[in-house]
Amino acid sequence: MTKWLIACAGVLLLGAAHAADAPKFQVDPFWPKPLPNNWIMGAAAGVAVDAQDHVWVVQRPKTLTDDEKAASLSPPRTKCCVAAPPVMEFDQEGNLVKAWGGKGEGYDWPENEHGIYIDQKGFVWLAANGEHDGHILKFTRDGKFVMQIGKQGNQTNSLDTTRLGKPANMTVDAAANEVYVADGYFNHRVIVFDSETGAFKRQWGAYGKPPTDIKLPAYDPSAAPSPQFGNPVHCVRIASDGLVYVCDRMNDRIQVFRKDGTFVKEMFVEKSTLANGSVWDLEIWPDANETFLINADGANNEVRTLSRETGETVDRFGRNGRMAGDFHWVHNLALDSKGNIFTTEVDTGKRAQKFLFKGDMVLKRRTP
Template sequence: MTPMPNRGYLLKSLPLLFASAVLLAAPALPRPAHAGDVPAFAVDAAWPKQLPNNWIIGQVGGLTVDAQDHVWVFHRPRSLTDDEKGAALTPPRSKCCVPAPPVLEFDTDGNLLRSWGGPGEGYEWVGREHGIEIDDRGFVWLTGNADNDNALLKFTLDGKFVMQIGKVAPSKGSNDTTQLGKPAETALDKAADEIYVADGYGNHRVIVFDATTGAYKRHWGAYGNKPDDTKQAPYDPKAQVSQQFGNPVHCVKIAQDGLVYVCDRINDRIQVFRKDGTFVKEWFYEKNTLGNGAVWDLAIWPDPKQTYLLSADGENNEIRVLKREDGSVVGSFGHNGRNAGQFHWVHAMAVDSKGNVYTAEVDTGKRIQKFTLTSDALR
């Protein structure tokens, strides 16, 4: 028979046993942020606030952040279904809702500050809203990617028309200097007063214009080559690497050191150039990804060295954190789904000066989200 333990021993051991149980049951505390951390984020499920005027947004083609950390959204009112825009029907189908104007400006708290957009005098409005960029001089640049959306529009912050490059008319191909080809996105080089266009859904190039006059400057294709509009075979990860950009050429970004980053979405790669179109290097991501590809948008991290790139992947529905120096993946967040913090076709992305990330979704996603920085990654 096993001897009974001494009663005094049990009484002396109880405090130690109790303390051990508390330590085992206590949740782990988050690790304090340290300078130089890799960017990490938490979704802000309360952002943005409810829109006024019974408004609702559709598919979000583009999203950007201006110098005041205001978030600008370019959405597609015509993508809303009858059940979503029920209050706008004749007779009304339901209490809610009415399509919001296509251009919306929010502050960091999610309050709507400004709205405008749509057809008007002096310009041709796009058939399907896509890209938006705000330059430091107070101008808004818009692109579209419907058939014949082969123009680039420039407005003031209040929606006053300034300039149109190209026409809403058939494309003339990837080596024409007067017309675009369903451009996806733009980037501004303030010092040179130039606008770079990821061109795009129809053409296979990056093209550069004078941002004030609209005059053509230069263009290039993949690897800095002359672009070629010969029909390409469907992407095959086992095939030889394509020497041309696929469709779409979905983003272009310019870093402070003069490097130009281009999203070759279908080909699952980022290509890096100098401003004159000289090819520097390329990186591939999730090379087995088919469908709509793995590289949809990029954002440059706002620390002094611009240490990281954030890369949105709308097919795998995640955002990767990359070292800008070598393209290596050092973190990621997001997952396919429709809950807060998840994505369904994360289409565009931007980061503000405080490291908050904003995302936009197309297809049935039809929403924007905010992710707040939780690590100390801005030093």
């Protein structure tokens, strides 16, 4: 009995130490600054930070109600507002630097805008998860079209390497010139392409097995873990040690792989969450050991700090609400080099927020 008590005390002390070491955050209620040009933001479906610590948001102009975009109607109904362009770049102070996006020559603009990623060369990647979307897009930071991988049309299946299936997000491995895609809202896989040519490289499903589209029962926390990624496969992130982290949102879990798709482990987060799942997005905390994962959960409307090793929750902030620091469907998050967190909200949330890192932890700029 004595040995058991000592062991339990050791576990409690270890957990407390991890919680004490976890980074702390405070909302900045004045970020971003009011938009120019009478613009208003729709559902904010993605956020990313570039090498200059500029913050990029992709939002959905088509989600604005007539009341919200009343100044753009003919005749105008009220003084405000007009839909902002889909892609928006902000500086650290929250000033809008530039905005662009929409239909153009040579590419298929998304029916529904989704994730955004800025690679180490400064290219802007966009995902598309509309009903007929099956592609990702690559642009320069000024909005010049570079490349499209996949195409629009009727959805096919998770073995089709010529197109995607409502992809959610992507990340680029700069050293290997590869783009990893979380695919997606229709398909059930991670798929990898050459980031320069768009050529298919490899793909995998849950547990590193070939992806399947077998119809499975709805998620049940008391049942055995699903052999398949649910919809959506919502994020993919790469740590400096080469481990690949995948958001299996509806199954309330993170699956971890090597870059070749070899399965390493899985970690469940708020396993009892039903609704639309707990693992919406992840970022890797930029200390020397990349100790933590930062997890956005749009069902429970909170941001958590997880142990990267175990998936254990060591801290959290946020709740369902409309005040500064609250969330409604927090959809994505991103970290800058100072450890500040930027979040975006979809559905009727329709906003971006900044949370200031409060601490003296030594951080590093990471390159996947």
